[in-house]
Amino acid sequence: MKSITRRVFLGTAAATAAVTLGQFGRREKVLAQTQEINLYSSRHYNTDNILYQNFTQETGIKVNLIEAGGDELIERIKSEGANSPADILLTVDVARLSRANQEGLFAPVSSPILTERIPANLRHSEGHWFGLSKRARVLVYNKQKVNPNELSTYEDLANPQWKGRLAVRSSDNTYNQSLVASLIAVHGEEKTLEWCKGIVANMARPPQGNDTAQIEAVAAGIADVAMTNHYYVANLGVSDEAAKRQVFEAVGLFFPNQGDRGTHVNVSGAGLIKTAPNPEGAILFLEYLTSDSAQKFFAEGNNEYPVVEGVPVSPIVAGFGEFKSDLANLQQFGDLLPRGVLLMDRAGWQ
Numbered sequence: 166m167k168s169i170t171r172r173v174f175l176g177t178a179a180a181t182a183a184v185t186l187g188q189f190g191r192r193e194k195v196l197a198q199t200q201e202i203n204l205y206s207s208r209h210y211n212t213d214n215i216l217y218q219n220f221t222q223e224t225g226i227k228v229n230l231i232e233a234g235g236d237e238l239i240e241r242i243k244s245e246g247a248n249s250p251a252d253i254l255l256t257v258d259v260a261r262l263s264r265a266n267q268e269g270l271f272a273p274v275s276s277p278i279l280t281e282r283i284p285a286n287l288r289h290s291e292g293h294w295f296g297l298s299k300r301a302r303v304l305v306y307n308k309q310k311v312n313p314n315e316l317s318t319y320e321d322l323a324n325p326q327w328k329g330r331l332a333v334r335s336s337d338n339t340y341n342q343s344l345v346a347s348l349i350a351v352h353g354e355e356k357t358l359e360w361c362k363g364i365v366a367n368m369a370r371p372p373q374g375n376d377t378a379q380i381e382a383v384a385a386g387i388a389d390v391a392m393t394n395h396y397y398v399a400n401l402g403v404s405d406e407a408a409k410r411q412v413f414e415a416v417g418l419f420f421p422n423q424g425d426r427g428t429h430v431n432v433s434g435a436g437l438i439k440t441a442p443n444p445e446g447a448i449l450f451l452e453y454l455t456s457d458s459a460q461k462f463f464a465e466g467n468n469e470y471p472v473v474e475g476v477p478v479s480p481i482v483a484g485f486g487e488f489k490s491d492l493a494n495l496q497q498f499g500d501l502l503p504r505g506v507l508l509m510d511r512a513g514w515q
Protein backbone atom coordinates (compact mmCIF):
# COMPACT_ATOMS: atom_id res chain seq x y z
CA MET A 166 0.00 0.00 0.00
CA LYS A 167 1.43 3.35 -0.92
CA SER A 168 1.99 5.74 1.91
CA ILE A 169 1.19 9.36 1.39
CA THR A 170 3.38 11.54 3.54
CA ARG A 171 3.20 15.27 3.49
CA ARG A 172 6.43 16.90 4.48
CA VAL A 173 4.78 19.82 6.15
CA PHE A 174 6.05 20.20 9.66
CA LEU A 175 4.62 22.98 11.70
CA GLY A 176 5.79 23.57 15.23
CA THR A 177 3.36 22.21 17.79
CA ALA A 178 2.28 25.69 18.81
CA ALA A 179 1.65 26.71 15.23
CA ALA A 180 -0.27 23.55 14.50
CA THR A 181 -2.52 23.83 17.51
CA ALA A 182 -3.17 27.49 16.80
CA ALA A 183 -5.58 28.35 14.01
CA VAL A 184 -4.62 26.39 10.93
CA THR A 185 -5.02 28.34 7.76
CA LEU A 186 -4.01 27.33 4.31
CA GLY A 187 -1.50 30.16 4.28
CA GLN A 188 0.58 28.23 6.81
CA PHE A 189 1.00 25.19 4.61
CA GLY A 190 4.62 24.96 3.47
CA ARG A 191 3.89 23.04 0.29
CA ARG A 192 0.70 24.86 -0.49
CA GLU A 193 1.85 26.55 -3.69
CA LYS A 194 3.26 23.35 -5.14
CA VAL A 195 0.12 21.38 -4.40
CA LEU A 196 -2.08 24.15 -5.74
CA ALA A 197 -0.09 24.33 -8.95
CA GLN A 198 -0.48 20.60 -9.45
CA THR A 199 -4.13 20.18 -8.44
CA GLN A 200 -7.13 21.46 -10.38
CA GLU A 201 -9.81 19.40 -8.67
CA ILE A 202 -10.58 16.72 -6.15
CA ASN A 203 -13.38 14.16 -6.23
CA LEU A 204 -15.25 13.87 -2.96
CA TYR A 205 -17.52 10.87 -2.42
CA SER A 206 -19.80 11.89 0.43
CA SER A 207 -22.77 10.43 2.29
CA ARG A 208 -23.33 13.69 4.15
CA HIS A 209 -26.40 15.43 2.75
CA TYR A 210 -26.20 18.84 4.32
CA ASN A 211 -26.47 21.97 2.19
CA THR A 212 -24.13 23.86 4.48
CA ASP A 213 -21.34 21.43 3.56
CA ASN A 214 -21.56 22.69 -0.03
CA ILE A 215 -20.85 26.25 1.06
CA LEU A 216 -17.83 24.97 2.94
CA TYR A 217 -16.53 23.23 -0.18
CA GLN A 218 -17.05 26.41 -2.18
CA ASN A 219 -15.00 28.29 0.41
CA PHE A 220 -12.20 25.75 -0.07
CA THR A 221 -12.34 26.33 -3.82
CA GLN A 222 -12.22 30.08 -3.31
CA GLU A 223 -9.18 29.81 -1.06
CA THR A 224 -7.27 27.28 -3.15
CA GLY A 225 -8.64 27.32 -6.69
CA ILE A 226 -9.17 23.55 -6.30
CA LYS A 227 -12.60 22.52 -7.48
CA VAL A 228 -14.49 20.00 -5.33
CA ASN A 229 -16.51 17.54 -7.42
CA LEU A 230 -19.13 16.17 -5.07
CA ILE A 231 -20.58 12.70 -5.60
CA GLU A 232 -23.34 12.01 -3.08
CA ALA A 233 -24.89 8.67 -2.16
CA GLY A 234 -25.37 6.40 0.84
CA GLY A 235 -22.22 5.22 2.61
CA ASP A 236 -22.52 1.55 1.61
CA GLU A 237 -23.38 2.53 -1.96
CA LEU A 238 -20.25 4.70 -2.22
CA ILE A 239 -18.07 1.90 -0.82
CA GLU A 240 -19.47 -0.49 -3.45
CA ARG A 241 -18.98 2.09 -6.16
CA ILE A 242 -15.33 2.70 -5.29
CA LYS A 243 -14.74 -1.07 -5.18
CA SER A 244 -16.33 -1.61 -8.58
CA GLU A 245 -14.46 1.32 -10.10
CA GLY A 246 -11.24 -0.32 -8.97
CA ALA A 247 -7.89 1.18 -9.93
CA ASN A 248 -9.62 3.66 -12.24
CA SER A 249 -11.82 5.14 -9.53
CA PRO A 250 -11.86 8.93 -9.67
CA ALA A 251 -12.54 9.00 -5.90
CA ASP A 252 -10.02 10.96 -3.86
CA ILE A 253 -11.87 11.02 -0.53
CA LEU A 254 -14.65 8.99 1.03
CA LEU A 255 -16.60 11.02 3.61
CA THR A 256 -19.16 9.12 5.69
CA VAL A 257 -21.34 9.73 8.72
CA ASP A 258 -20.25 7.01 11.12
CA VAL A 259 -17.31 4.92 12.21
CA ALA A 260 -19.04 1.71 11.07
CA ARG A 261 -18.84 2.82 7.42
CA LEU A 262 -15.27 4.06 7.85
CA SER A 263 -14.27 0.70 9.35
CA ARG A 264 -16.03 -1.20 6.59
CA ALA A 265 -14.29 0.85 3.90
CA ASN A 266 -11.00 0.27 5.66
CA GLN A 267 -11.57 -3.47 5.91
CA GLU A 268 -12.23 -3.43 2.16
CA GLY A 269 -8.76 -1.91 1.79
CA LEU A 270 -10.02 1.31 0.23
CA PHE A 271 -7.95 3.77 2.29
CA ALA A 272 -4.32 4.85 2.00
CA PRO A 273 -2.42 5.77 5.16
CA VAL A 274 -2.05 9.54 5.49
CA SER A 275 0.71 11.06 7.59
CA SER A 276 -0.18 14.68 8.23
CA PRO A 277 1.13 16.50 11.30
CA ILE A 278 -1.78 18.91 10.99
CA LEU A 279 -4.39 16.14 11.12
CA THR A 280 -2.68 14.35 14.01
CA GLU A 281 -2.29 17.59 15.96
CA ARG A 282 -5.81 18.79 15.37
CA ILE A 283 -7.82 15.56 15.75
CA PRO A 284 -7.69 13.68 19.08
CA ALA A 285 -6.08 10.23 18.74
CA ASN A 286 -9.23 8.34 19.79
CA LEU A 287 -11.18 9.87 16.90
CA ARG A 288 -8.88 8.78 14.08
CA HIS A 289 -7.27 5.60 12.74
CA SER A 290 -3.86 4.96 14.27
CA GLU A 291 -2.19 4.71 10.85
CA GLY A 292 -4.11 7.56 9.26
CA HIS A 293 -6.57 5.44 7.25
CA TRP A 294 -9.46 7.64 8.35
CA PHE A 295 -10.03 10.79 10.41
CA GLY A 296 -13.04 11.86 12.47
CA LEU A 297 -14.10 15.37 11.45
CA SER A 298 -17.20 15.95 13.60
CA LYS A 299 -18.65 14.20 16.63
CA ARG A 300 -22.14 13.00 17.40
CA ALA A 301 -23.22 11.97 20.90
CA ARG A 302 -25.70 9.09 21.32
CA VAL A 303 -27.94 10.67 23.95
CA LEU A 304 -31.19 9.72 25.65
CA VAL A 305 -34.39 11.67 25.09
CA TYR A 306 -37.26 11.38 27.52
CA ASN A 307 -40.87 12.51 27.69
CA LYS A 308 -40.87 15.42 30.12
CA GLN A 309 -44.39 14.59 31.35
CA LYS A 310 -43.59 10.98 32.14
CA VAL A 311 -39.95 10.77 33.14
CA ASN A 312 -37.96 12.59 35.76
CA PRO A 313 -34.37 12.90 34.48
CA ASN A 314 -33.23 11.73 37.93
CA GLU A 315 -34.51 8.29 36.92
CA LEU A 316 -32.04 8.15 34.00
CA SER A 317 -28.43 7.14 34.42
CA THR A 318 -26.75 4.85 31.87
CA TYR A 319 -27.30 2.88 28.66
CA GLU A 320 -26.90 -0.21 30.85
CA ASP A 321 -29.83 0.84 33.05
CA LEU A 322 -32.23 0.93 30.08
CA ALA A 323 -32.14 -2.89 30.06
CA ASN A 324 -33.62 -3.04 33.58
CA PRO A 325 -37.29 -4.09 34.09
CA GLN A 326 -38.13 -0.56 35.26
CA TRP A 327 -38.25 0.43 31.58
CA LYS A 328 -40.45 -2.43 30.37
CA GLY A 329 -42.63 -1.31 27.46
CA ARG A 330 -41.16 2.20 27.63
CA LEU A 331 -38.34 2.35 25.03
CA ALA A 332 -38.49 3.50 21.40
CA VAL A 333 -35.59 1.82 19.60
CA ARG A 334 -34.22 1.80 16.07
CA SER A 335 -33.69 -1.45 14.20
CA SER A 336 -30.47 -3.41 14.56
CA ASP A 337 -29.48 -2.76 10.95
CA ASN A 338 -28.76 0.85 11.88
CA THR A 339 -25.06 1.54 12.29
CA TYR A 340 -25.53 4.07 15.13
CA ASN A 341 -26.89 1.37 17.45
CA GLN A 342 -24.36 -1.13 16.13
CA SER A 343 -21.52 1.22 17.14
CA LEU A 344 -23.09 1.69 20.57
CA VAL A 345 -23.33 -2.10 21.04
CA ALA A 346 -19.68 -2.39 19.94
CA SER A 347 -18.78 0.13 22.65
CA LEU A 348 -20.62 -1.98 25.22
CA ILE A 349 -18.73 -5.11 24.12
CA ALA A 350 -15.48 -3.19 24.59
CA VAL A 351 -16.43 -2.42 28.19
CA HIS A 352 -18.44 -5.46 29.32
CA GLY A 353 -17.59 -8.31 26.94
CA GLU A 354 -19.99 -10.26 24.76
CA GLU A 355 -21.94 -12.21 27.37
CA LYS A 356 -23.07 -9.17 29.33
CA THR A 357 -23.73 -7.21 26.14
CA LEU A 358 -25.99 -10.01 24.89
CA GLU A 359 -27.93 -9.75 28.16
CA TRP A 360 -28.18 -5.99 27.64
CA CYS A 361 -29.51 -6.46 24.10
CA LYS A 362 -32.11 -8.92 25.42
CA GLY A 363 -33.13 -6.41 28.09
CA ILE A 364 -33.54 -3.65 25.49
CA VAL A 365 -35.70 -5.93 23.33
CA ALA A 366 -37.82 -6.83 26.38
CA ASN A 367 -38.33 -3.14 27.16
CA MET A 368 -39.37 -1.96 23.69
CA ALA A 369 -42.65 -0.08 23.51
CA ARG A 370 -43.10 -1.27 19.91
CA PRO A 371 -41.11 -3.25 17.32
CA PRO A 372 -38.13 -1.25 15.99
CA GLN A 373 -39.15 1.14 13.23
CA GLY A 374 -38.12 4.47 11.75
CA ASN A 375 -35.01 6.62 12.00
CA ASP A 376 -33.62 8.52 14.98
CA THR A 377 -36.09 11.38 14.50
CA ALA A 378 -38.98 8.87 14.52
CA GLN A 379 -37.82 7.67 17.96
CA ILE A 380 -37.85 11.23 19.31
CA GLU A 381 -41.32 11.78 17.83
CA ALA A 382 -42.55 8.55 19.47
CA VAL A 383 -41.31 9.81 22.84
CA ALA A 384 -42.91 13.23 22.33
CA ALA A 385 -46.20 11.55 21.36
CA GLY A 386 -46.15 9.36 24.47
CA ILE A 387 -45.81 6.11 22.49
CA ALA A 388 -42.59 5.54 24.44
CA ASP A 389 -40.99 7.29 27.40
CA VAL A 390 -37.30 7.09 26.46
CA ALA A 391 -35.23 6.68 23.28
CA MET A 392 -31.59 6.63 22.19
CA THR A 393 -30.70 9.09 19.45
CA ASN A 394 -27.84 11.10 18.04
CA HIS A 395 -27.96 14.51 19.67
CA TYR A 396 -28.16 16.53 16.44
CA TYR A 397 -31.57 15.10 15.56
CA VAL A 398 -32.87 16.69 18.75
CA ALA A 399 -31.13 19.96 17.93
CA ASN A 400 -32.39 19.95 14.34
CA LEU A 401 -35.99 19.62 15.58
CA GLY A 402 -35.42 22.56 17.92
CA VAL A 403 -34.23 24.88 15.15
CA SER A 404 -36.75 23.68 12.56
CA ASP A 405 -38.89 26.16 10.60
CA GLU A 406 -41.85 23.86 11.21
CA ALA A 407 -43.83 24.52 14.38
CA ALA A 408 -44.80 20.83 14.70
CA LYS A 409 -41.13 19.84 14.87
CA ARG A 410 -40.36 22.53 17.44
CA GLN A 411 -43.26 21.15 19.50
CA VAL A 412 -41.63 17.71 19.43
CA PHE A 413 -38.44 19.34 20.68
CA GLU A 414 -40.32 21.09 23.50
CA ALA A 415 -41.93 17.85 24.66
CA VAL A 416 -38.67 15.99 25.24
CA GLY A 417 -35.65 16.38 27.47
CA LEU A 418 -32.10 15.44 26.50
CA PHE A 419 -29.92 13.39 28.83
CA PHE A 420 -26.23 12.50 28.53
CA PRO A 421 -25.88 8.93 29.87
CA ASN A 422 -22.94 7.40 31.74
CA GLN A 423 -21.67 10.68 33.16
CA GLY A 424 -20.73 8.85 36.36
CA ASP A 425 -18.44 6.39 34.57
CA ARG A 426 -16.90 6.26 31.08
CA GLY A 427 -19.02 9.01 29.49
CA THR A 428 -21.57 9.22 26.69
CA HIS A 429 -20.89 7.19 23.54
CA VAL A 430 -19.70 9.34 20.63
CA ASN A 431 -19.44 8.48 16.96
CA VAL A 432 -17.86 10.52 14.17
CA SER A 433 -18.52 11.69 10.70
CA GLY A 434 -15.15 11.24 9.06
CA ALA A 435 -13.12 10.71 5.93
CA GLY A 436 -10.19 8.86 4.46
CA LEU A 437 -7.94 9.18 1.42
CA ILE A 438 -8.71 6.58 -1.23
CA LYS A 439 -5.76 4.32 -2.10
CA THR A 440 -6.15 4.98 -5.82
CA ALA A 441 -6.80 8.72 -5.44
CA PRO A 442 -5.79 10.59 -8.61
CA ASN A 443 -5.27 13.82 -6.60
CA PRO A 444 -3.83 12.69 -3.25
CA GLU A 445 -2.00 15.89 -2.31
CA GLY A 446 -5.00 18.11 -3.01
CA ALA A 447 -7.19 15.65 -1.14
CA ILE A 448 -4.97 15.83 1.96
CA LEU A 449 -5.00 19.62 1.73
CA PHE A 450 -8.80 19.39 1.74
CA LEU A 451 -8.84 17.12 4.81
CA GLU A 452 -6.51 19.55 6.59
CA TYR A 453 -8.75 22.44 5.59
CA LEU A 454 -11.70 20.67 7.25
CA THR A 455 -9.82 20.79 10.56
CA SER A 456 -9.24 24.57 10.46
CA ASP A 457 -11.15 26.48 13.15
CA SER A 458 -13.46 28.19 10.67
CA ALA A 459 -14.20 25.01 8.71
CA GLN A 460 -14.75 23.03 11.91
CA LYS A 461 -17.25 25.57 13.15
CA PHE A 462 -19.10 25.60 9.85
CA PHE A 463 -18.87 21.85 9.27
CA ALA A 464 -20.16 20.98 12.75
CA GLU A 465 -22.75 23.77 12.97
CA GLY A 466 -24.39 22.90 9.66
CA ASN A 467 -25.82 19.74 11.21
CA ASN A 468 -25.50 20.76 14.88
CA GLU A 469 -22.64 18.34 15.50
CA TYR A 470 -19.65 18.76 17.82
CA PRO A 471 -16.33 19.86 16.31
CA VAL A 472 -13.45 17.41 16.80
CA VAL A 473 -11.01 20.29 17.33
CA GLU A 474 -10.83 21.52 20.90
CA GLY A 475 -12.04 25.03 21.58
CA VAL A 476 -14.16 25.46 18.45
CA PRO A 477 -17.61 26.70 19.52
CA VAL A 478 -20.79 24.68 19.00
CA SER A 479 -24.10 26.04 17.72
CA PRO A 480 -26.29 27.90 20.25
CA ILE A 481 -28.87 25.11 20.52
CA VAL A 482 -26.16 22.50 21.13
CA ALA A 483 -24.50 24.79 23.66
CA GLY A 484 -27.87 24.77 25.43
CA PHE A 485 -27.54 21.01 25.96
CA GLY A 486 -24.66 21.77 28.30
CA GLU A 487 -21.20 20.28 28.79
CA PHE A 488 -20.83 16.53 29.05
CA LYS A 489 -18.23 13.83 29.44
CA SER A 490 -17.56 11.78 26.27
CA ASP A 491 -16.48 8.16 26.22
CA LEU A 492 -12.82 8.51 25.19
CA ALA A 493 -12.52 4.93 23.96
CA ASN A 494 -10.68 4.63 20.68
CA LEU A 495 -13.26 4.37 17.90
CA GLN A 496 -10.96 2.20 15.81
CA GLN A 497 -11.53 -0.79 18.13
CA PHE A 498 -15.29 -0.59 17.49
CA GLY A 499 -14.70 -1.48 13.84
CA ASP A 500 -13.46 -4.94 14.81
CA LEU A 501 -16.31 -5.42 17.30
CA LEU A 502 -19.12 -4.33 14.97
CA PRO A 503 -19.77 -7.74 13.33
CA ARG A 504 -19.88 -9.34 16.82
CA GLY A 505 -22.31 -6.66 17.94
CA VAL A 506 -24.63 -7.29 14.99
CA LEU A 507 -24.58 -11.01 15.83
CA LEU A 508 -25.51 -10.32 19.47
CA MET A 509 -28.38 -8.02 18.46
CA ASP A 510 -29.61 -10.74 16.16
CA ARG A 511 -29.37 -13.41 18.87
CA ALA A 512 -31.30 -11.14 21.25
CA GLY A 513 -34.13 -10.87 18.72
CA TRP A 514 -33.48 -7.16 18.11
CA GLN A 515 -35.23 -6.69 14.77
Ligand SMILES: [Fe+2]
Pocket residue numbers: 257394
Ligand atom coordinates in the same frame (compact mmCIF):
# COMPACT_ATOMS: atom_id res chain seq x y z
FE1 LIG B 1 -27.46 10.80 11.17
